[in-house]
Amino acid sequence: MNRDLFNINVTPDNFERHIRILKNYYNVITFNDLKRNDIKEPSVIITFDDGYYDNYKYAFPILKKYQVPATIFITSGGVDTGKEFWWDRLETVLFENKNLRESIELDILNQRHIFDVSDDKKRLHSFYTLHHMLFSLHPNERDMMLDRWYESYGLKVNPNNRTMTSSELIELYQSQLVTLGAHTIHHPALKQISREEQIQEIQSSKLFLENLLHTDIDIFAYPFGHKESFDQVTEQIVRDLGFTYSVSTKRAQLHSNTNPFSIPRYGIEDWSEDEFIRQIKLVWFEN
Numbered sequence: 001m002n003r004d005l006f007n008i009n010v011t012p013d014n015f016e017r018h019i020r021i022l023k024n025y026y027n028v029i030t031f032n033d034l035k036r037n038d039i040k041e042p043s044v045i046i047t048f049d050d051g052y053y054d055n056y057k058y059a060f061p062i063l064k065k066y067q068v069p070a071t072i073f074i075t076s077g078g079v080d081t082g083k084e085f086w087w088d089r090l091e092t093v094l095f096e097n098k099n100l101r102e103s104i105e106l107d108i109l110n111q112r113h114i115f116d117v118s119d120d121k122k123r124l125h126s127f128y129t130l131h132h133m134l135f136s137l138h139p140n141e142r143d144m145m146l147d148r149w150y151e152s153y154g155l156k157v158n159p160n161n162r163t164m165t166s167s168e169l170i171e172l173y174q175s176q177l178v179t180l181g182a183h184t185i186h187h188p189a190l191k192q193i194s195r196e197e198q199i200q201e202i203q204s205s206k207l208f209l210e211n212l213l214h215t216d217i218d219i220f221a222y223p224f225g226h227k228e229s230f231d232q233v234t235e236q237i238v239r240d241l242g243f244t245y246s247v248s249t250k251r252a253q254l255h256s257n258t259n260p261f262s263i264p265r266y267g268i269e270d271w272s273e274d275e276f277i278r279q280i281k282l283v284w285f286e287n
Contacts, residue, residue: 003095005127010270012058016065017273021280022046023066030069030179031219031245042284045254046070047247047265049183049221050085051078051163056172063177072172073183073221073247076208078163085187086139087131088161089146094127099153106145108133135224139188166212173213181219182206182243189229190222198237206241218244225249225265235261253283 010018022028027043034045048055051074063070077083084092094100094117102118104126113133115126134142149155164172172178184190184201185208193201202220209217220238222230225248238246238261245260252264266283268276 003091004270005091005124007269008267010268012062014270014272014276015059016062018268018271018276019046019062019066019068021273021276023068026280028068031071031181032179034245047221048072049225050075050187051169051183053162053164053168056164056168060172060175060178064175067177069177069179071179071181071219073181073219074169074205074209075163075183075185075187075223076205077185077187079169079208080165082157082159082162084157084161086134086142086146088158089150090127090130090134092155092158092161093146093149093153094123094130096158097153097155104130104149106130106133108137135189135228136192138193139186169209169212173215179219180209180213180217181221182209182217183221184223187223189224190234191229191231195233195237198234199241202237203241206243218242220246222246222248235259 022044025042027040029039029043029045031045033039033043046068048059048070049072051072055072059070075085078085093104100117102116104115104117106113106115115130117123117126134145137145169180173180182202182205184205186201188197188201190198190201206217206220220243222234227250230248235246243261245263247263247265249267250262250264251266252258254263258264271279
Protein backbone atom coordinates (compact mmCIF):
# COMPACT_ATOMS: atom_id res chain seq x y z
CA MET A 1 0.00 0.00 0.00
CA ASN A 2 1.08 3.59 -0.58
CA ARG A 3 1.38 6.33 2.04
CA ASP A 4 -1.99 6.65 3.80
CA LEU A 5 -2.53 10.41 3.92
CA PHE A 6 -6.29 10.16 4.44
CA ASN A 7 -6.36 7.20 6.81
CA ILE A 8 -8.42 5.05 4.43
CA ASN A 9 -6.03 2.21 3.55
CA VAL A 10 -6.52 -1.23 5.07
CA THR A 11 -3.84 -3.93 5.00
CA PRO A 12 -4.83 -7.25 3.40
CA ASP A 13 -4.47 -9.01 6.77
CA ASN A 14 -6.81 -6.62 8.54
CA PHE A 15 -9.19 -6.61 5.59
CA GLU A 16 -9.47 -10.39 5.85
CA ARG A 17 -10.18 -10.08 9.57
CA HIS A 18 -12.91 -7.53 8.84
CA ILE A 19 -14.49 -9.72 6.17
CA ARG A 20 -14.42 -12.76 8.43
CA ILE A 21 -16.28 -10.84 11.14
CA LEU A 22 -18.89 -9.54 8.70
CA LYS A 23 -19.33 -13.01 7.23
CA ASN A 24 -19.87 -14.60 10.64
CA TYR A 25 -22.06 -12.02 12.35
CA TYR A 26 -23.82 -9.92 9.69
CA ASN A 27 -25.87 -10.36 6.55
CA VAL A 28 -23.67 -9.06 3.73
CA ILE A 29 -26.09 -7.99 1.01
CA THR A 30 -25.99 -6.20 -2.36
CA PHE A 31 -27.76 -3.16 -3.76
CA ASN A 32 -30.04 -5.52 -5.68
CA ASP A 33 -31.14 -6.94 -2.34
CA LEU A 34 -32.32 -3.46 -1.30
CA LYS A 35 -35.10 -3.72 -3.88
CA ARG A 36 -36.72 -6.38 -1.71
CA ASN A 37 -38.66 -5.54 1.43
CA ASP A 38 -37.45 -8.45 3.52
CA ILE A 39 -33.93 -7.34 4.50
CA LYS A 40 -32.92 -8.92 7.77
CA GLU A 41 -30.96 -7.03 10.37
CA PRO A 42 -28.10 -6.65 10.93
CA SER A 43 -27.19 -6.21 7.24
CA VAL A 44 -24.28 -4.44 5.57
CA ILE A 45 -23.17 -3.60 2.02
CA ILE A 46 -19.43 -3.52 1.30
CA THR A 47 -18.28 -0.83 -1.15
CA PHE A 48 -15.01 0.43 -2.64
CA ASP A 49 -14.56 3.67 -4.59
CA ASP A 50 -12.41 4.58 -7.60
CA GLY A 51 -11.33 1.18 -8.91
CA TYR A 52 -7.72 0.96 -7.80
CA TYR A 53 -5.79 -2.13 -8.86
CA ASP A 54 -5.27 -3.12 -5.22
CA ASN A 55 -9.00 -3.90 -5.04
CA TYR A 56 -8.37 -6.62 -7.61
CA LYS A 57 -4.99 -7.77 -6.30
CA TYR A 58 -5.73 -7.92 -2.57
CA ALA A 59 -9.46 -7.54 -1.82
CA PHE A 60 -10.92 -9.73 -4.57
CA PRO A 61 -9.13 -12.96 -3.51
CA ILE A 62 -10.37 -12.46 0.05
CA LEU A 63 -13.93 -11.82 -1.11
CA LYS A 64 -13.75 -15.04 -3.14
CA LYS A 65 -12.30 -16.99 -0.22
CA TYR A 66 -15.23 -16.08 2.01
CA GLN A 67 -17.81 -15.80 -0.79
CA VAL A 68 -18.76 -12.30 0.33
CA PRO A 69 -20.27 -9.85 -2.21
CA ALA A 70 -19.09 -6.28 -2.66
CA THR A 71 -19.61 -3.28 -4.94
CA ILE A 72 -16.80 -1.31 -6.58
CA PHE A 73 -17.49 2.11 -8.08
CA ILE A 74 -15.31 2.68 -11.13
CA THR A 75 -13.82 5.97 -12.32
CA SER A 76 -13.67 5.05 -15.98
CA GLY A 77 -11.08 7.58 -17.16
CA GLY A 78 -8.21 5.57 -15.70
CA VAL A 79 -9.23 2.19 -17.13
CA ASP A 80 -6.53 0.96 -19.56
CA THR A 81 -4.99 4.46 -19.72
CA GLY A 82 -2.60 4.48 -16.76
CA LYS A 83 -3.94 7.93 -15.84
CA GLU A 84 -3.46 8.72 -12.16
CA PHE A 85 -5.90 10.47 -9.85
CA TRP A 86 -4.94 14.06 -9.17
CA TRP A 87 -4.42 13.55 -5.42
CA ASP A 88 -1.95 10.75 -6.16
CA ARG A 89 -0.09 13.05 -8.52
CA LEU A 90 0.02 15.74 -5.84
CA GLU A 91 1.43 13.18 -3.42
CA THR A 92 4.12 12.28 -5.96
CA VAL A 93 5.04 15.96 -6.38
CA LEU A 94 5.47 16.48 -2.64
CA PHE A 95 6.72 13.14 -1.35
CA GLU A 96 8.35 11.26 -4.25
CA ASN A 97 10.16 14.19 -5.80
CA LYS A 98 13.96 14.18 -5.59
CA ASN A 99 14.11 17.58 -7.28
CA LEU A 100 11.79 19.33 -4.81
CA ARG A 101 13.39 22.36 -3.19
CA GLU A 102 12.33 24.00 0.08
CA SER A 103 9.20 25.61 -1.36
CA ILE A 104 6.65 25.10 -4.10
CA GLU A 105 4.67 27.81 -5.91
CA LEU A 106 1.08 27.80 -7.09
CA ASP A 107 -0.80 30.41 -9.12
CA ILE A 108 -4.57 30.46 -8.60
CA LEU A 109 -6.77 33.25 -9.96
CA ASN A 110 -3.70 35.37 -10.67
CA GLN A 111 -2.55 35.03 -7.08
CA ARG A 112 0.75 33.41 -6.21
CA HIS A 113 0.95 31.07 -3.24
CA ILE A 114 4.22 29.76 -1.83
CA PHE A 115 4.29 26.62 0.32
CA ASP A 116 7.09 25.60 2.65
CA VAL A 117 8.08 21.96 2.02
CA SER A 118 11.45 22.04 3.76
CA ASP A 119 10.72 19.15 6.13
CA ASP A 120 8.26 16.26 6.50
CA LYS A 121 5.88 18.09 8.83
CA LYS A 122 5.69 21.18 6.61
CA ARG A 123 5.38 19.02 3.51
CA LEU A 124 2.42 17.20 5.05
CA HIS A 125 0.74 20.47 6.01
CA SER A 126 1.32 21.81 2.51
CA PHE A 127 -0.19 18.65 1.02
CA TYR A 128 -3.47 19.08 2.87
CA THR A 129 -3.62 22.81 2.08
CA LEU A 130 -2.87 22.21 -1.60
CA HIS A 131 -5.36 19.36 -1.73
CA HIS A 132 -8.08 21.70 -0.45
CA MET A 133 -7.13 24.38 -2.98
CA LEU A 134 -6.87 22.01 -5.95
CA PHE A 135 -10.19 20.41 -5.02
CA SER A 136 -11.86 23.77 -5.74
CA LEU A 137 -10.37 24.10 -9.23
CA HIS A 138 -11.99 23.02 -12.47
CA PRO A 139 -10.57 19.59 -13.42
CA ASN A 140 -8.97 20.93 -16.61
CA GLU A 141 -7.18 23.71 -14.75
CA ARG A 142 -6.06 21.32 -12.04
CA ASP A 143 -4.70 18.80 -14.56
CA MET A 144 -2.76 21.50 -16.41
CA MET A 145 -1.18 22.64 -13.16
CA LEU A 146 -0.13 19.12 -12.22
CA ASP A 147 1.14 18.51 -15.76
CA ARG A 148 3.38 21.57 -15.41
CA TRP A 149 4.75 20.34 -12.10
CA TYR A 150 5.41 16.86 -13.47
CA GLU A 151 7.22 18.34 -16.46
CA SER A 152 9.26 20.85 -14.47
CA TYR A 153 10.35 18.24 -11.91
CA GLY A 154 10.84 15.42 -14.42
CA LEU A 155 8.28 13.18 -12.69
CA LYS A 156 6.76 10.04 -14.17
CA VAL A 157 3.56 8.08 -13.63
CA ASN A 158 3.70 5.84 -10.56
CA PRO A 159 2.50 2.36 -11.62
CA ASN A 160 1.41 1.66 -8.02
CA ASN A 161 -1.35 4.24 -8.46
CA ARG A 162 -3.03 2.60 -11.44
CA THR A 163 -6.66 1.60 -11.66
CA MET A 164 -7.97 -1.71 -12.95
CA THR A 165 -7.90 -2.73 -16.60
CA SER A 166 -10.89 -3.75 -18.70
CA SER A 167 -9.99 -7.43 -18.42
CA GLU A 168 -9.74 -7.19 -14.63
CA LEU A 169 -13.14 -5.49 -14.44
CA ILE A 170 -14.68 -8.18 -16.62
CA GLU A 171 -13.23 -10.86 -14.35
CA LEU A 172 -14.72 -9.17 -11.30
CA TYR A 173 -18.12 -8.91 -12.94
CA GLN A 174 -18.10 -12.51 -14.15
CA SER A 175 -17.32 -13.75 -10.63
CA GLN A 176 -20.90 -12.76 -9.68
CA LEU A 177 -19.51 -11.62 -6.34
CA VAL A 178 -18.62 -8.09 -7.38
CA THR A 179 -21.13 -5.52 -8.60
CA LEU A 180 -19.65 -2.60 -10.55
CA GLY A 181 -21.08 0.89 -10.32
CA ALA A 182 -20.36 4.19 -12.08
CA HIS A 183 -18.19 6.90 -10.50
CA THR A 184 -17.74 9.46 -13.33
CA ILE A 185 -14.92 9.63 -15.88
CA HIS A 186 -12.44 11.96 -14.16
CA HIS A 187 -13.62 12.06 -10.51
CA PRO A 188 -14.55 15.76 -10.38
CA ALA A 189 -16.40 17.45 -7.54
CA LEU A 190 -19.64 17.48 -9.53
CA LYS A 191 -21.15 20.46 -7.74
CA GLN A 192 -18.28 22.61 -8.99
CA ILE A 193 -18.75 21.97 -12.71
CA SER A 194 -21.61 22.91 -15.04
CA ARG A 195 -24.78 20.87 -15.34
CA GLU A 196 -23.80 19.84 -18.87
CA GLU A 197 -20.38 18.69 -17.66
CA GLN A 198 -22.00 16.74 -14.83
CA ILE A 199 -24.26 14.92 -17.29
CA GLN A 200 -21.26 14.09 -19.48
CA GLU A 201 -19.20 12.78 -16.56
CA ILE A 202 -21.97 10.63 -15.11
CA GLN A 203 -23.54 9.35 -18.32
CA SER A 204 -20.24 8.51 -20.00
CA SER A 205 -19.02 6.47 -17.04
CA LYS A 206 -22.31 4.57 -17.02
CA LEU A 207 -22.13 3.87 -20.76
CA PHE A 208 -18.49 2.80 -20.53
CA LEU A 209 -19.31 0.06 -18.03
CA GLU A 210 -22.49 -0.98 -19.84
CA ASN A 211 -20.60 -1.39 -23.11
CA LEU A 212 -17.77 -3.26 -21.40
CA LEU A 213 -19.92 -5.63 -19.36
CA HIS A 214 -23.05 -5.82 -21.54
CA THR A 215 -25.31 -5.17 -18.57
CA ASP A 216 -27.30 -2.30 -17.08
CA ILE A 217 -25.44 -0.13 -14.57
CA ASP A 218 -27.88 1.40 -12.10
CA ILE A 219 -25.79 2.39 -9.07
CA PHE A 220 -23.57 5.44 -8.78
CA ALA A 221 -21.18 6.93 -6.22
CA TYR A 222 -20.64 10.69 -6.00
CA PRO A 223 -16.92 11.52 -6.19
CA PHE A 224 -15.80 12.62 -2.70
CA GLY A 225 -19.41 12.21 -1.57
CA HIS A 226 -19.64 15.12 0.88
CA LYS A 227 -21.88 18.19 0.75
CA GLU A 228 -19.31 20.33 -1.09
CA SER A 229 -19.14 17.81 -3.95
CA PHE A 230 -22.78 17.27 -5.00
CA ASP A 231 -26.19 18.84 -4.55
CA GLN A 232 -29.85 18.42 -5.54
CA VAL A 233 -29.04 19.28 -9.16
CA THR A 234 -26.59 16.37 -9.23
CA GLU A 235 -29.09 14.06 -7.57
CA GLN A 236 -31.70 14.91 -10.20
CA ILE A 237 -29.24 14.23 -13.02
CA VAL A 238 -28.52 10.81 -11.54
CA ARG A 239 -32.26 10.09 -11.35
CA ASP A 240 -32.83 11.25 -14.92
CA LEU A 241 -30.01 9.06 -16.24
CA GLY A 242 -31.74 5.94 -14.98
CA PHE A 243 -29.85 5.04 -11.84
CA THR A 244 -31.68 3.29 -9.01
CA TYR A 245 -29.30 4.20 -6.18
CA SER A 246 -26.45 6.60 -5.54
CA VAL A 247 -24.19 6.74 -2.53
CA SER A 248 -22.49 9.51 -0.59
CA THR A 249 -19.90 9.54 2.19
CA LYS A 250 -22.27 10.95 4.80
CA ARG A 251 -22.07 8.89 8.00
CA ALA A 252 -25.47 7.44 8.86
CA GLN A 253 -27.42 4.22 8.82
CA LEU A 254 -29.59 3.19 5.90
CA HIS A 255 -33.31 2.98 6.65
CA SER A 256 -36.45 2.37 4.60
CA ASN A 257 -37.06 6.12 4.38
CA THR A 258 -33.48 7.00 3.34
CA ASN A 259 -33.17 9.01 0.12
CA PRO A 260 -32.08 6.37 -2.44
CA PHE A 261 -30.02 9.04 -4.23
CA SER A 262 -27.99 9.97 -1.17
CA ILE A 263 -27.33 6.68 0.58
CA PRO A 264 -24.92 7.16 3.52
CA ARG A 265 -21.82 5.08 4.19
CA TYR A 266 -19.25 4.56 6.92
CA GLY A 267 -15.56 4.66 6.13
CA ILE A 268 -13.30 1.86 7.36
CA GLU A 269 -9.77 2.28 8.69
CA ASP A 270 -6.92 -0.15 9.25
CA TRP A 271 -8.42 -1.39 12.49
CA SER A 272 -7.44 -4.50 14.42
CA GLU A 273 -10.06 -7.20 14.87
CA ASP A 274 -11.08 -5.92 18.31
CA GLU A 275 -11.24 -2.31 17.16
CA PHE A 276 -13.27 -3.25 14.08
CA ILE A 277 -15.81 -5.03 16.29
CA ARG A 278 -15.96 -2.01 18.59
CA GLN A 279 -16.46 0.38 15.68
CA ILE A 280 -19.19 -1.77 14.13
CA LYS A 281 -21.06 -1.87 17.44
CA LEU A 282 -20.79 1.91 17.74
CA VAL A 283 -22.22 2.31 14.24
CA TRP A 284 -25.02 -0.13 14.86
CA PHE A 285 -26.20 1.64 17.99
CA GLU A 286 -25.41 5.15 16.78
CA ASN A 287 -29.02 5.84 15.86
